[in-house]
Amino acid sequence: MNQTVLITGATGAIGSATARSLARQGCQLILLARNQEKLEEVKGQIRQETPAAEVKTLVVDFAELHAVKNAALNIQKDHPELHAVIHNAAIFKSSRTLTSDGLETMFTVNHLAPFMLTKVLFETIQQTRGSRILTVTAPSTTQINFQDPMGEQRFNALNAFGATKMANLLFAFKLGRAGLTSHALHPGLVRSELLREANPFLQIVTFLASGSPEKVAQAFSEVTLQPKYAQSNGQFWHLTKPIQAPAYARDPRNQDELWDLSLKWINTLEARRR
Template sequence: MYLLILLTGFAVVVMLSVLFAPYIRKYAAGGVCRSPARLDGKTVLITGGNAGIGKATAHDLAARGARVILACRAVEKGEAAAAEIRSKVAGAQVEVRELDLADTSSIRAFAQRFLKEVSHLHVLINNAGVMMCPYTKTADGFEMQLGVNHLGHFLLTYLLIGLLKRSAPSRVVVVSSLAHYFGWIRFHDLHSQGSYNSGLAYCQSKLANVLFVRELARRLQGSGVTVNAVHPGTVRSDLVRHSTFMSLLFSLFSFLLKTPEEGAQTSVYCAVSEELHSISGKYFSDCAPAFVAPQGRSEKTASRLWDVSCELLGIEWD
């Protein structure tokens, strides 16, 4: 009897899902960047632009006339993505540079070459990331998710901030996540050496993104450089490949997920929208301002994380 009820309930859910699929899909797609802004003569740098949201963002900005530089660890995949964009966008200017955010020596080498070869940088999109991976460390001994998602981008931004200021008005877009709601900065065990939970470590890194944006915006006041964080939504991508449970959920409910193109909309919005020319230190979702968790609004935590990050990276950033 219970089995019959269960099967009947499941059948009803499936039937309703099929019946309302077009409406569900439209809702799941989220906000759309409607700005017609062109980026002719502008230079954009996107980390991890070889797949998913990053590649979709690169495609959109290249179509607007920007010179788009993809900073990728997997150069071959980056070249394939660049070739695909060029095949779809006539005259697209897309280049690929090697960058491993899990190695500060790679980040410094990338920045050194970039500063020699590129005279302007108008948009920096800190897009690359890793999610819920097994416990591993970066080349510098940082917990991988914090090291790539936060510290790697922190150092990259630090090394390029002078160029961004000289190119002003310019923008920095940091891809964070709704996951920051569940994150806490564990200063007593920042690299999860005492205990490790891949999900909580991911949430901590995404909260770090939000706090970084808050503190950087404060420090950039009057510079002509704005910085904002975005939540792209729940997107069909290989980001969840390290979690069997998440991969299964994504497969079962794929109709509720955004495509990479839909997930890229808020990144594009923050990179080009005219109405955001002086907006900084905010968090956006579906191309609109979004709620930030209380722990993401703490100026004290943001300042402390900034100092700790500088110490870990061996830099001084006034």
């Protein structure tokens, strides 16, 4: 098979199950996550199941955008081809916290970090035959407050998280218009650590309604590897079933506005570091 696949949030429930599934199918993996120990554990599980698997791990905190950029530059140097990038990392914070750059954490980890990663790797992905970008999100209907995207004036944790999942949809569809093959993926409810900071009631309700990550991993592997998903573009899939994204996410004006704003933030941060 010999496909190179980059997965972010590879230590999480969905990310690690998808990594194991893709390794079984012969992919060369680049796994990104913030915790070295957990990454080693995932790598160990993969090697146990698939001893010949080629697995590279990179420790990157997505709250640190300069670190994301450096990781992307290293990947670009070492990998002339990237057949798929799975933007899967995400975090839920119960209160408003800031990164070392002074940006709201959820918006940075869930949206700006994949934006930065893709910006650096754009040409590598574009030049790889049959490549695709897959952004893991949810059917969020929360609109982006473009006047206050970092929640400086008003902050509600669930709303802010929902806005990042909308940002994932807008980003995925914009990429499809910008010259890459790009899809948004909805896993359905899955047992994971994602809502560890949410109130206990929400945690119990979602836990009871959630399924195992293995089924998701199988579906995501199919979308990652089957040629038919490189022949279509800009779609939203619940596992392997096409679903309709909210009208707001499909509106090119919203996609463009978020794109321009993200670029502005990233350029401003880079200018500050020079």
